[in-house]
Amino acid sequence: MNTWFKYIKLLLVSVCTCLLVTGCNSNVSELPSNQTTSNITTNCRVINHEAGKTQICGQPQKVVALSPPVLDMMLALGVQPAGYAEVDLLNSKVFDRPKEQIPYLGDRITSQPINIGDRGNPSLESLLQLKPDLILGEAAYNETEYQILNKIAPTILINHRDGITPAWQQTISIIAQALGREDKVSAVIAEYEQKISQAKTAIAPIAQHQELLLLAFRGITLNSFTFGAETFAGGLLQDLGFKLVSPKSTEYEVALEVLPKFKSDLIVVMPSGNNNIENAKRQWSQNPILQSISAHNTNRIYFIDYQLASRIRGPIAAELFVTQIYQLLS
Template sequence: MVLTVKLVLLLACSLTTAATAATYPLTINHFSGETTLRKPPARTVALGPHALDLLLSLGVQPVGYGEAAQLSVNNYGSPIRQIRYLGSRVKGTPVNVGDRFKPNLEVVASLKPDLIVGENYASDSYTALNKIAPTVLLHGIHSGDWQKNIVTLAQALNREGQAKAVIARHARILAGARTAIPAQLRGKKALVVWNAGGASRNLYTILGPKDWTGGFFENLGFKLELPARRDTTLTDGYAQISSEALSSLNPDAVFVIASSKNTVAQAARDWKANALAQTLRASRQGHVYFLDVQLFSRIRGPIAEELMVQELLRQLR
């Protein structure tokens, strides 16, 4: 579902009906249930880049941070270098708490947090985390999720005014981006895929409108190119196809996101070496673009979307 500027602004405006100051104890409803905060949170742990993006957007600096295990990051003493894309906005030195899905509980406890924020991926750790501090787990993989999640966090943190401003600013950024896309691609058909490289270099996962990344491109005015025979998994935002099936599509532009441990450079080399991929109109016209999964899939928040807009416009020009 496309989030138009009008709808996003309506969501932002709905926050104005909230009280100017939260009253604690405060119970927050979230993906894994209900969490009660006894006092305004002052020490927050962010489990993953999605949570970090939302917290930073609300002006909150975390004392702990957990990242995707596959990035093999062992020390967050220098966040500007080691927390990709978000590090320059981190002013402190958040302690590494390990894998965002299964964080080190002893390290988390040692930080004495009064709020832990993560995603539903950490559900197996929810009970243990909730014993350490009030824990809020969010579902952030679908289009429009971060706008809902930032409202939930704003209630917990008594920062509803900041959430309203973030949502309104994001609507303006998207509106400007839609008009800044070059005329030859504006409103055209776009194929958005993940590609993991290696043994899977000839397999592509198509991202549909329900997926957060697919929805992002749709919100920019692109018409998503989807397979004629809808795989049932596309109802959740995804469908996997082979190179042979890929060549039957006819997008005006292709956006290849180097997923898993693939790199942008390797994804570009694999695409150029794929004879079937080269038959696509987008390939022949030079409208294939290669993107990093960390920015275009893992963070999924307002800061990431602003950086994504900047990167896309840089490449499209």
């Protein structure tokens, strides 16, 4: 029912969108079939991305980020958002207190971006009112409405699914090209690598010969997921010197009863879904199965926010995650 409702809604909105953008076809960014890169003016470029090819001219000034990873990479490149869509819907038209309203990234925002809804259901009405120069989103959440978004403004979609590669070091190049900030990419990556190297040196005495289970924990009544080295948080922990305990390099679903079979020196728990850190700590302190895990008996269960560990997945989040891990384990 919800799927059909969304398609009907998109159909109705697309009709309205087409009416509203009539006469503004110069802003439509799909590359015409008879146009090649050879006849594009020098201040324009064609961006290859997950939804196709999009032409962008000049340096966009009014940019919308439709997810936390996109916002992270934008901010790392020195671009402030004009509009933003969070993971969960905020009951406010404007992010007028971004430090309080946007976890982990809000303190770097100097603008007051318009609330575009949630990442999987952006408000097309708000986008039409904002009239952005560029929309940046993720294929996993915005591919269905891509054609509509692309009529509102040139739209770039990246492949950056929750917790799964490709890493931000690859996708930031696409974002930078769209923003006209290609010259910033190498500096962002170099700064990140320097900080990770420093963190690895500091945490080496803790991580050496330590097996770590990274767990997305949805609660005692639902299956959880182990995260491997090809996930955002897993890759960072492996870079720091930990050996990850997981049957797969990506994500692997496990039942509660199976968790004691994983032999690890420590466990990093990421409460996910509707779970949170406070509730997860209570469950781990009361459930007999979880209490039987060896890492629990040695007080080596650590909890970290899933939003930071798996949803943002950019250079800023990486630095914050590594810092929190070091603080938790020290």
